[in-house]
Amino acid sequence: MQGPFRVVRPSDMLVLDISLVNLRFDGHRLVRTNPAAPTLVVVTLPPQHVLEQAFEQLPATGTVSAVTAGASTLSFSVPATLEDLELSLDSLLDWSRLVPMTVPVGSTKPDTTGTALFQGLPRSVIEFPTRLLITYDEPVDWVGRTAPQQVGGRTALWHARLHGTQEGDVLLRAFAAVGDRGDLPAGSPLAAEDLADIVTLTSRNEQVVPGGLPADIPSAPLRSEQFIVTPLGSSAHLHGAWPPLPASRGLEAYDHITGLGRDQYVRVVRHGRLSTGHEASHVKEFRRVFAAHPSDGIVAFLRREDRIIVKQPEVEYGQTGYTHQGREMPFRTLRITDRATPPIRPPEPVSQEVDGPTRPLKDFTAFWVVLQNTDVDHEFTLIGTDCEGRKVSFTMPLVFVPDGLPDPDGNFTAVYQEPDQHNGVPDRHTRELHGQTMAMAQPPTEAPGSTAHAVETLTFGLGTMDGHAHPEVGLPYVSAGMVRVPAVEQFLPKAEALAVTFDPTYLQQSMDSHPAGAYLRLTNPLPLTLGAEKAGGLASPRAALQVITSQAGVVPDLFAAADSAADARNLVKAAFGGARLLGLIDLSEVVSGIVKDDLGQLRNLGDDQIDAILKDSNRMLPVPVLRIRDLADGQGKELRYVWKTRLPGPASVLAADDPTRFFVPSDAGTGATLTLDARTTRTKDAVDNATVSGELTGFALNFGDIRVDIADLRFRTGPGKKPDVTASGLAVSFDHDLEFINSLRSALPSDVIGPGAYVDVRPAGIVAGYRLALPSIALGILTLTNLTLSAELTIPFDSSPVSFRFSVSEQQHPFDVTVSLFGGGGYFSMLVDVDKGLSEVEGSLEFGGSAAIDVGVAAGGVTIMAGVLFKIAGSGSAQLSGYLRFNGFLSVLGIVTVSVDFYVQLGYRKDGKQSVIFGSGNLTVSVRIAFFSKSVSIPFERTFSGSPADPSFALCMPREPHWRAYCEAYAR
Incomplete structure (x- = not known):
């Protein structure tokens, strides 16, 4: 070269x-x-x-x-x-x-x-x-x-x-x-x-x-x-x-x-x-x-x-590639209306080491689409089509992922989960739908529209990439949302959207595998309380609503009901903890465990099926059911809360100090039944009318020595009306130390709550009772007159305990008793409640006799009366008092008269551990001779304080040698 x-x-x-x-x-x-x-x-x-x-x-x-x-x-x-x-x-x-x-x-x-x-x-x-x-x-x-080219005196390059x-x-x-x-x-x-x-x-x-x-x-x-x-x-x-x-x-x-x-x-x-x-x-x-x-x-x-x-513009989503066969994606298609974005910010350069002679890549990365020269995301406009063909629109920032992106360190995943805040929105994945209605799941064929909700927000996630045609991108899915639940909103002080996720059973096994067709789950269980003032004091229903179903509305989370009774009871306790019956009883302690067979009744549950269950004594609604429907005239909506459950309350399995032991079924075989049916209608002019009806049947209240059996207690409330409460089949019996009262009770009718009974609905609660004036009763030489019996059951509307009062006559109207020449009178009353047990006992008895003689030159007479009064309060204080009065006179020819009046009172009082005995009296002697009279009165009083506490049995009975001798004596 x-x-x-x-x-x-x-x-x-x-x-x-x-x-x-x-x-x-x-x-x-x-x-x-x-x-x-x-x-x-x-x-x-x-x-x-x-x-x-x-x-x-x-x-x-x-x-x-x-x-x-x-x-x-x-x-x-x-x-x-x-x-x-x-x-x-x-x-x-x-x-x-x-x-x-x-x-x-x-x-x-x-x-x-x-x-x-x-x-x-x-x-x-x-x-x-x-x-x-x-x-x-x-x-x-x-x-x-x-050669150079000349044009107009200039040379071209x-x-x-x-x-x-x-x-x-x-x-x-x-x-x-x-x-x-x-x-x-x-x-x-x-x-x-x-x-x-x-x-x-x-x-x-x-x-x-x-x-x-x-x-x-x-x-x-x-x-x-x-x-x-x-x-x-x-x-x-x-x-x-x-x-x-x-x-x-x-x-x-x-x-x-x-x-x-x-x-x-x-x-x-x-x-x-x-x-x-x-x-x-x-x-x-x-x-x-x-x-x-x-x-x-x-x-x-x-x-x-x-x-x-x-x-x-449009992508279809099916089952392929999704972990749960697409159930986590409520949209069947998503259409983007943007054909091109405004100028956007270039992707941030990244450093990536590449083996071999190829230079490190600088600009090849996934990136959020952000507007040029700003930190503001470009929000694409999307139109989603749900499984029932409804269309909803929303905006959402998106990530662009170039083809062939190497992702050894999760480049796209890291970018997609980037926590940076843009445009004042801290979470790019949560999007506003502003209350548009869409189906969150494929509804059953027989119940179209049952899974539709007004949706406020949806939170999107990045789905699995396995089996997807474009694994570098993955699949979008919905991880959470804020939806309106009309059946629940009626019970909330302020209507608002509730946070939900998809129910695990629905995701893993489909809606058909759930007894009531669950598809959504409330992130925070909603405590629902129907106040006792609406339920007539009979019950204060409460439930932790958590599962949204297509068949039974919103219900507690009882659908993982275990086979063991202990696990079932734990589920019930979590769902109904705090629900009160008769002001005290925790329903979660007495409601029966939920079993899978019971849950099957929730499938295909319509209003007709609910009414049939309420009429059938053998069928139950194991969990509260919330339903909402349009009124027949189309002028509003009706919300219905229905619950019918067994309350076995087996006293034998409850501890002696358990406050629920007083609630027992009249028939231990079938148990008591609680039924609630609450309806709220809301008209288009936002006027609410609520009616609540309920029934508690086949139960008894055991107050220890007193038992009150009630066959049927019903109530109904309506707007602007006092609760209408009726009861039937009430019977009172006494045991143990009070068994003697049964002899008096034998004079009562077998069905006390009948003619002459009263049910009084007061602002504080319901008072049901009976007062009966008995005729004179002759028992040998004993005669009882002015005798009345009364029994009164009080069911408060607040959290105060249920109480029962029984009395034989009253202090202001005592009964009279005569035996030959002797006579007297008295009264007796007792008050028990399920909180303190025996709250108060009070009684009094007077008895005495009198005699007179007149022999002409002399006349005289003598009167002796004795009485006792006792009172025991639930706070531990006791009071006992008695008196003796002796009065006599002697008159000779009307000139000399001598009279003696002797009165003595004894009392015992105990406050806590301190005991006191006190006594007082007065002796009066009067003498009258002709026109001269003289009286002498001698009063006296004594008080004796006992020790702060009575000696214990251990102090009175040393172990050696008296305890052994004591035991051997009784052994013989």
Whole structure:
């Protein structure tokens, strides 16, 4: 090779180097040195491109980073028929007579680094754009003037145009990217991965995908409608379009326009998908813009604009790829109405190490679509179609994921879960639906619309990627939401949306596997209380509502009912803890355990089925059921709360100090039954009318020594009315120490709560009782008169305990008793409640006799009366008092009269551990003789305090030797 020879022609700024291969000068012209060897003319051009930094807006300073391309080489073969090749510039620049040499397909590296030698011969290698090496992909011609061109007194810049041998664009092939000259400028139009992917798509070389297998990648060359080389750089129009392939990281279009080596327009389009699965393209556009700079005057800089183009407006979601067969995704389709976004912020550069000679990737990453020069997400407008065909619209920021994104460290997952706050919204995954109605699950065929809710928000997540056609994106699903539940809102002080998630049983086994068709679950169980003032004091229903079903509305979470009784009771306790019966009894302690057979009644539960269950004494509704329906006239809605359950309350399994032991079923075999049916109607003018009816049957209240059996207790409340309460089958019996009262009770009718009974509904509660005046009772020589019996049961509306009072006559109306010449009277009453047990006992008895004698000259008489009063309060205080009164007189002929009056009172009082005995009395003696009388009165009083505490049995009975003797005595 001879040369290179530097050629400089100032008139048209021509600068180039020329080398000759197998040519020599014979004094007249250039001739071949070896006729059999290849003969070449090699031209080396100065850099043809400058790659400079781009900006989203006018840069603050005039300094711009840039790198230039290396020299380009044009290699021409001299045809054998060409023999008049002169050693002149005009002859060597006449390339139309020469044959351009191309780089062989499959060659990616020169024989010697830094040269254009391939397979021993110089080839045509053009570095355009910077760091990209291209050559011809078809036969071409170069057309240019050999001498300077004069036009109007001006000389045109030297240039040569590349021309195809066929009509149309010139086809070019990129065979390699230069990777050993440092990094490209930050923000340059072409990143390292762009250049590498252009080589992949145009080189026609066999590519190897990860895993070592060759990839069938169709090659499509770059097309150039204009390619002109000059001493100042190329003026070119390049265009490339390819099908998106993961091996090329989704590069699908590349356009490049330059003028004299400076970029005027660059467009790079990468295919990918949005985080919802929609096909989209990321478009990078760079344009040369002229603007006034504050310090540098008029400047021309490259302005960058990125956009996302939606290529697939609608995506369908089915079962494939989802962990739960798509049940976690309530939308069947999602349509994006945006065709293109406004300018967006470029993705943040990332650092990623790549093995081998490939340069580290800088800009290839998943990214949130954020508006240009802001931190505000672009919110795509989506229209979702649910499983029943309803359409709802909402906006949502999305992540763009380019095809072929390597994800060894969860790049997309990390970006999708990025916690940064944008546009004042801390959670990009939670979207507002503003109360639009949609189905959260596929409803049963027989109950269309039963899974529809007014939805306030939905929270989206990233689903499993297994089996999905595009695993780099995954599948969207709904992880949580805020929905309106009308049946529950009626019981809330303020109507608001409730946080829900999908029910685990629904996700794992479908709705059909759940007894009531559950599909949603309240994140926070909702304590629902129907106050005792509405339930007539009979019960204060309470339930922890948590599961939303298509068959039974909103119910407690009892559907994981275990087979063991202990587990079932624990579930009941969690669901109904705090629900009160008769003001005290925790319903969770006495309600029967829920079994799976009971839950089957909730399937296909309509109003007719509910009414049938209420009428059938053998069927139950094991959990409260909430239903809402439109009124028949269409002028409002009705909310219904229904519950019918067994209350076995087996006293035998309860501890002796358990407050629920007093509630027992009348029939231990079937147990008591509690029925509640509450209805609230709301008209269109927001007027609410509530009615509550209920029934408690077959139960007894055991107060220890007193038992009250009630066959049926019913109530009904309505707007503006006092509760209507009726009771039947009430019977009172006494045991143990009070069994003697049964002899008096035998005078009562067998059904006390009948004619003459009373039920009084007061603001504080319900009082049910009976008062009976008995006729005189003769028991041998004993006669009882003025005797009355009364029994009174009080059921408070608040949390006060149920109480029962029984009395024989009253203090203000005592009974009378006579035995022959002796007589007296008294009363007795006792009060018990389920909280303190025996709360108060009070009674009194007086008895005495009198006699008189008159023998003419003398007359006299004597009266003796004795009485006792006792009172015991539940606080531990006791009081006992008695008296004795003796009165006598003697009169002789009416002249001398002597009278004696003796009165003594004894009392015992105990406060806590302190006991006191006290006594007082008075003795009065009167004497009257004719007109003279004299009385003498002698009062007296004594008090005796006992020890702070009575001696214990252990103190009275030492272990040795008395305890052994005591035990042996009783053993005999």
